[in-house]
Amino acid sequence: MVRHAEACRRHGMPFAADPSQQLARLEPDAIPGLFEGARYLFTNAYEQALLLRRTGLSGQDVLRRVGAWVVTLGADGARIERHAAPAVTVPAVPVARVADPTGAGDAFRAGFLAEHARGRDDTEAVRTGCALAATALESVGSQDYEASYGSVRERALAGAGR
Structure with missing residues (x-):
């Protein structure tokens, strides 16, 4: 590494x-x-x-x-920090049932980086990362779920109260 x-x-x-x-x-x-x-x-x-x-x-x-x-931050969402800027904390997306935490961090990073690749800002990237992590948490196994971009974004926006 x-x-x-x-x-x-x-x-x-x-x-x-x-x-x-x-x-x-x-x-x-x-x-x-x-x-x-x-x-x-x-x-x-x-x-x-x-x-x-x-x-x-x-x-x-x-x-x-x-x-x-x-x-x-687990059930509390995620925080993004930058030098000389206030930290921004975004709440987690609600989870119906935690089936298995394996792969949730990887799913978060994938959602976060995918949103940045699409030109979204930090807050939107964290929301989508949290939404994909929630999807992973509800599934047994690290990659035993399917998620379309549209369904993950919809979940991210619903979690943000939109």
Whole structure:
């Protein structure tokens, strides 16, 4: 993962970083190599705390090194943070029944990045990420569900009260 991030930096390619399990495995001084220069850094709240503790960096130190830090908050939704800007928290999309949490984080990131690829802003991207994560939570297995773009956007907008 560090080599891929280094290659992106070297070639000026935008990238997203999701250090997750690597946070506990890498030496603390190697961890910034996973996310330095990333357009988006993705963590959950536990991983955010672990990253800060293991590196000794402050949240602002990290935010100066990335474009945005997207932190998933489970049933509380997700928060997007940028250096010198107020954090924005978007509530989770209601879930009928949690069948299996496996793959919810991956689904969130897929929905988030797909919306940014479509030119949507951070808030809309988080809403869609939350909607796709909710779909994953309601299914057993990490990829045992089908979701069309239209159904996910409809769920995202309904979750936003629109």
